[in-house]
Each structure stands twice: as structure tokens, then as C-alpha cells.
Amino acid sequence: MDNTFLLAFLLIPIFVTEAAVIVGGGVGIGVGGGGVWIGGGGSNSPATTPSSASNGAYTALQTWKSAITDDPLGITSSWVGPNVCSYKGIFCSDSQDYMGNPTGNKIVAAIDLNHASLRGTLVKELSLLTDLSILHLNSNRFSGTVPSSLRELNSLTELDLSNNQFSGPFPTPTLYIPNLLYLDLRFNTFSGPIPDDLFDKKLDAIFLNNNLFEGELPDNLGNSPASVINLANNKLSGTIPFSVSYMGIKEILFLNNQLTGCIPEGVGMWTDLQVLDVSVNSLMGHLPDSLSCLSGIEVLNFAHNKLSGELPDLVCSLRSLVNLTVAANFFSGFSEDCDRLSFRNVGFDFSFNCIPGKGMQRPRPDCSGVPGSGLSCLRIPSANPLVCGTFLGAQRTTTP
Structure with a gap:
């Protein structure tokens, strides 16, 4: 399994970037943007050639500095003077003309203030950072809402606002950032419904977990081209949309919500x-x-659902399986293939079900009335054995 997606599963912040990679505390390598980023407050940072872009960056950062009310690590103490490329957490790159030739100017290409413990708000003047590709503010104490002007950041590909104190409804300005690929809003107190438009965007990673989002999952969830979506630890209700059948996703987490109905x-x-x-x-x-x-x-x-019936034989035969957890449901049995999972070093937790002859099961009275026993979950007719990819008009024809 890709370690990037394993990190996402463990709810640890990750980087998903096509624009650039930040390296260490002061130097980054631009991928596709050209040049080496200079920043992080190093004393040897060269002076930049004045330009309208750098003047806008100076205005933006000074205005933002005035809106930061607590800076225990002294990050913004270096935000002095017109050379914004010498500011801590600010990374610059060589500016290029339309032919790709260097102009001799520097542009602010990235801001990385992760774990800076800053308290304050975002300001509308951040939209003056027209060349900004990455904005990472993980693990601070920013509050309030996302300014509507951020939709003007046409170069922004990564926005990480996780582990802060943002609140209010879903920040709709993020839906209009045209080239955004990575959106991380986790561990805030955003609330209300998730907008349908989110899943029509070309985002590759969507992290909304550990907020207060509520309401039903949008029917167009399956439109998203994202490879990872984390909706865990919210208050989402209703059913899992049938549209998810068409997703090319690698990792999706719905855990700890209020979802009902069938899988x-x-x-x-x-x-x-x-x-x-x-x-x-x-x-x-x-x-x-x-x-x-x-x-x-x-x-x-x-x-920890109310699933019932027998665990399908072929599920336990999946060759890539590392962990299968069905604990705290109402399953009534499983096959010999499931019994052999321990010999394959596959983690298999079937405790607190209704499986005869197995230890750590529910008391018999709990199993007399299975929740949802009258629920009719749609079964797609298929050959026996199931030929994967034949239902719903799929093109894949291999079997496990």
C-alpha cells in the first residue's frame, strides 16, 4: 500500500503536490515552477529586484502580520523590510516570462507556517500573492472564516488549513480556486452541509474529517476524481450514494458518522x-x-454497525488484505477461508457478533432480533462465481 495513503488513513497530515516540494526549513525545490525557492528567514537570502508583484507580496504579508495577535515562536519577527524572501516561512522562486525565461525578479511561491502556533485571522490581502502555489497553515490557532478573495489565487494548488480554529459553514471560496488539487480542512469546527460542487472539482485529495459537517452525503460524491477522501468524525447522515460505484478512488473513510442503509x-x-x-x-x-x-x-x-448475515466467502480470500474488521455487528457466520486468515497474518476481528461456537460474541438475547433484518439491500444479478466488472456495465473482467 502506498505510504502516502496509509498516513491519510492514520489521520496524519500529508503532502500531495504536483507543484513543489518543501525541503527542510529554508530551501525548496520548484517542480514545474522553475528555480530554487529561497526563504525561511535565512540571513544569506539574496535581495530581490523590486517589482509590482513583490510590492503586492509586501502589502499582503504586512497586512497579515498585523492580524496575527500571538506569535510565541517569533516567526513574524523576521517579517521586516521589503525583501519578503527573507521572511521565515516564506519561500520564493525565480519569476519567468511567458517564454520561460528568467526576469530577474522573485515571486512568493509558497508559504509554510505549519506548527507555528500563530493566533490570528486570514486577511483578504492574501489574494495579492498571485503567484502563490502552496499555502500550508497546519497546526496553528487561526480562527474566523476564509476570505472570499482567496478565490483569486489562480496559481494555488495546495491549501492546508488543518488543525486550527476555523468555524462557520464550508468555506465556499475554496471551490473557486481554479487550480487547487489538495484541500485539507480537517480538525476545525466547520459545520453545516458539504456542498455538491466540491465533488465536481478536480481535487486529488479531500480531507474534511474531524469537523461538524452534517446532512446527507451529496449524490454526486462519485463524480470526484480524488484518490483519497476523508469524511470521518463528522455528523453526516443518510445513505452512501450509489454514485460511488463509479469512483477510481484509493482510500475513502466514512467512519464515525450517522450513516444508515446498505453498503x-x-x-x-x-x-x-x-x-x-x-x-x-x-x-x-x-x-x-x-x-x-x-x-x-x-x-x-x-x-460498530448493524450489519448481519454471513460474511461472504470471497471477501476473506482477497489476496491483498491486511486487516479485516467486522467487530460489533450481528454477523451470524463465516467460512473456512475466514478461519484461515490468521495463517496469512491478516488481522481479523469478528468479536461481538452472533457467530455460534466462537468466543467473545454477543449474548444470545441480543441476537434474537437482528436490526434491519427486513431491509432489502440491492443485489446485482451476476454469474456464479461473480465475474467482477460485469455489473453496472463495467469493463473490468478479471476475477479475484
Whole structure:
């Protein structure tokens, strides 16, 4: 499994970037933007040639500095004078003309103030940073809302506002940043519904976990081209949209919400899926047979729901499986293939179910009335054995 996506599964901030990679505390390498970034407050940072862009950057950063009310690490103490490329946390790159030739000027290409513990707000003048590609503000104490002017950051590809104190409804200005690829809003107190438009954007990574988002999942969730979506630890309700059947996603987390209904049969269409976590919800019914088509799946977590029936034989035969958790449901049995998972060093937790002859199961009275036993979860007719990719008009024809 890709370590990047494993980090996302563990709810640890990650970098997903096509624009640039920040290296160390003061130097970065521009990928596609040209040149070496200069910044981080180093005393040897060369002076920049004055330009209208640098004047705008100076105005933006000085205005923002005035809106920062607490700076325990003294980060902004270096934000003095017109040479913004010498400011701590500010990274510059060589400016180029339309032919790709250097102009002799510097532009602010990235801001990395992760873990700076700054308190304050964002200011509308940040829109003057017209060449900004990366804005990382993870683990600070910024509050308030996202200024509407941020939609003017046409060069921005990564926006990380995680681990702050932002509040209010979903920050709609982020939906209009034209080249944004990475959006991280986790660990704030954003609330209200998730807008449908979010999943029509060309984002590659969407992190909304650990907020107060509520309401039903948008029906167009499956439109998203993202490779990772984390919606965990919110107050989302309703069912998992059937549209997810068409996603090319690698990792999706719904855990700890208030979702109900069935797990869609179409999950077997997620041919690249590596992590699926729907634990701690109120999902009912059986597990769809199409789960057996997830040939690349490594983590399946269905714990703490109201699922029932027998665990499908082919699910336990998945060759890439590393961990399968069905604890705290109402499953009534599983096959010999599931019994052999321990010999394959696969983590398998089936405790607190209704499986006869197994230890650590629910008391018998709890199993007399299975929740959702009358729920009819859609089953797509298929050949026996299931030929993966034949349902819903898929083109994939291999079997696990």
C-alpha cells in the first residue's frame, strides 16, 4: 500500500503536490515552477529586484502580520523590510516570462507556517500573492472564516488549513480556486452541509474529517476524481450514494458518522481501492458480494454497525488484505477461508457478533432480533462465481 495513503488513513497530515516540494526549513525545490525557492528567514537570502508583484507580496504579508495577535515562536519577527524572501516561512522562486525565461525578479511561491502556533485571522490581502502555489497553515490557532478573495489565487494548488480554529459553514471560496488539487480542512469546527460542487472539482485529495459537517452525503460524491477522501468524525447522515460505484478512488473513510442503509453493491467497482472504513455508523443489511472484486484492498473496516448475515466467502480470500474488521455487528457466520486468515497474518476481528461456537460474541438475547433484518439491500444479478466488472456495465473482467 502506498505510504502516502496509509498516513491519510492514520489521520496524519500529508503532502500531495504536483507543484513543489518543501525541503527542510529554508530551501525548496520548484517542480514545474522553475528555480530554487529561497526563504525561511535565512540571513544569506539574496535581495530581490523590486517589482509590482513583490510590492503586492509586501502589502499582503504586512497586512497579515498585523492580524496575527500571538506569535510565541517569533516567526513574524523576521517579517521586516521589503525583501519578503527573507521572511521565515516564506519561500520564493525565480519569476519567468511567458517564454520561460528568467526576469530577474522573485515571486512568493509558497508559504509554510505549519506548527507555528500563530493566533490570528486570514486577511483578504492574501489574494495579492498571485503567484502563490502552496499555502500550508497546519497546526496553528487561526480562527474566523476564509476570505472570499482567496478565490483569486489562480496559481494555488495546495491549501492546508488543518488543525486550527476555523468555524462557520464550508468555506465556499475554496471551490473557486481554479487550480487547487489538495484541500485539507480537517480538525476545525466547520459545520453545516458539504456542498455538491466540491465533488465536481478536480481535487486529488479531500480531507474534511474531524469537523461538524452534517446532512446527507451529496449524490454526486462519485463524480470526484480524488484518490483519497476523508469524511470521518463528522455528523453526516443518510445513505452512501450509489454514485460511488463509479469512483477510481484509493482510500475513502466514512467512519464515525450517522450513516444508515446498505453498503452499495457498486463498491466492487472501486478497482483501485486500498482502504475502506465505514465503521461506527448505523449501516444495516448484508455485505455485498461485490466486495470480492476489490483485488487491491488492504484494509476493510465495518466495525460498530448493524450489519448481519454471513460474511461472504470471497471477501476473506482477497489476496491483498491486511486487516479485516467486522467487530460489533450481528454477523451470524463465516467460512473456512475466514478461519484461515490468521495463517496469512491478516488481522481479523469478528468479536461481538452472533457467530455460534466462537468466543467473545454477543449474548444470545441480543441476537434474537437482528436490526434491519427486513431491509432489502440491492443485489446485482451476476454469474456464479461473480465475474467482477460485469455489473453496472463495467469493463473490468478479471476475477479475484
